[in-house]
Amino acid sequence: MLIAVDAMGGDFAPVEPCNGAIMACRENPDLSVALVGDSNKILPIIDKYGADVRSRLSVVHADEVIDCNDSPSLSIRRKKNSSLVIGFGMVRSGEADGIVSSGSTGAIAAGGVLLLGRIPGIDRPGLGAVLPVLNRPTLLMDVGGTVRCKPINLFQFAQMGSIYMKLFKGVENPSVRLLCNGEEITKGDEVISAARELIKASDLNYQGYAEGKDLPHGISDVVICDGFSGNILIKFGEGLGELLKDQFKEEYTHHLLPKIGLMFMWPAMKRVLGRFDWEKVGGSPLLGVNGSVIKVHGRSKRSAISFAILSAANFVEHHGVERIREAIAVEDEVL
């Protein structure tokens, strides 16, 4: 099993992707990782590790990097020597089994479609985000792959999301909800209503609409929305988290009482925050393309990247692409 890792993607490249690869190899003895990027920068990071891990790391040199300012599809077409394009090429040729990148979301989605291609019958791939919410992880999908959706897109996200949560998170008969501006059937718009009917008519475990306030409480295994909604939502959550952290940090730094208080509260805070550890959810799968593709947040450190690599390997081991292909083929026969 070989997973290609875009060693140049994200805010802490190449150090964190390289160390993430090392962590993942230690965790899974059957795993090998190809680090794609500037070999002059990558080799010094990995060469100090013992043969048990080092022997399962290879380096594939790439001269270029796609950054957030590049147009996603143009950069995929033009930057042939970028770490991301070379990594996707390895998956396409079968050399690698999957790819993990903490680079630009748009470029990863475009790369998945243009370089790996969609699974037959899939209209649009979907980028899921596993939210570390209460009670159970929730797959929110899409979070930026497909900005505006047709009913068939939302339906296929529900199919693919259910398969993902079943195979890779071990959820039996995953519950599915559609994100909506209210729980009543009259809410939403025509696209959401039509998607609801498609999902209800299928064998998916549809439970109704989910409101924004339900998401943090883990109301469902899978929550479906268009990429616009999913994107603003997860970024809003991220912004709120940062803000609260900054505010309390400011207090600890300038006042004695909260500093003492924090010492007493630390175990409780660790317990609470440990329940919502987004690093452990294993990144965001791009579902619906011919390959195991996991995107990690640009600010991810080694631990989050390691979980994402293990997640990509897990997807391959469980034949994720084949399972989605089968589900879509059956659906096509029924429709």
Add this chain to the structure above:
Amino acid sequence: MLIAVDAMGGDFAPVEPCNGAIMACRENPDLSVALVGDSNKILPIIDKYGADVRSRLSVVHADEVIDCNDSPSLSIRRKKNSSLVIGFGMVRSGEADGIVSSGSTGAIAAGGVLLLGRIPGIDRPGLGAVLPVLNRPTLLMDVGGTVRCKPINLFQFAQMGSIYMKLFKGVENPSVRLLCNGEEITKGDEVISAARELIKASDLNYQGYAEGKDLPHGISDVVICDGFSGNILIKFGEGLGELLKDQFKEEYTHHLLPKIGLMFMWPAMKRVLGRFDWEKVGGSPLLGVNGSVIKVHGRSKRSAISFAILSAANFVEHHGVERIREAIAVEDEVL
């Protein structure tokens, strides 16, 4: 100045709306409030108060209540004796200057359009929510009045939102941003692009797109989006807040250390949370209808309702409806 208060709306009706009215009257000596609802329930609550406040409270009896399960426009048309419909009728006839309700959002929006009517030139009214974020209050608009929008709707929300923040929050030349799934001009969809061009061509202080993560940091005075996005976003924030509160409460209740820690941290927590006090923002204005209409959250207590009543009075004192009418008329001439 007479503001009608729907005394039967919200989770704590009629006690909290009545007490909110009393608080508002104490705050503003020129204010009178008509409490609309079941007089048998309202009178015992208010009769114990001294003449200075009691003399400025009147009770308008209403037999019916519109609840969240009622269809918004049907209930407005059929429940003629409901507190909400009677309250709107008082504004329409000129008997009251404005109305405050913590009832169903849909019914308030429908009541505004059907009973007060839109300001000429306004295609769709918008429900704003003043977010108590860092640095400055941010008006997010729409949060559920108009689920899906045309470019003209988003543009008019920007106009009305700017007027609201200027007149009622004293913001000079309010900055305006469009909520989007990225800051680059290529993000969003055709509706957002077209709205962006309309706003840029106007005299509004347009600053670009805002991402979800920017919102909590107070990136702009006004942030425009469709009602679907605004609704899921504020409810998600609400759900996250509740969840964190519940989680820490659980810790305090069952463990000694965090209880001690909390004692030390209490002043810091009060300082931090005080910066994000949504009760003080004065409710959500329904802009674009012929009247001063403020919606308050269903779970609002007296303090939040009092601020909303003062906000409604403030809108009337500043001739909010006329200012919006003038702005739209000028725009119509230019277009």
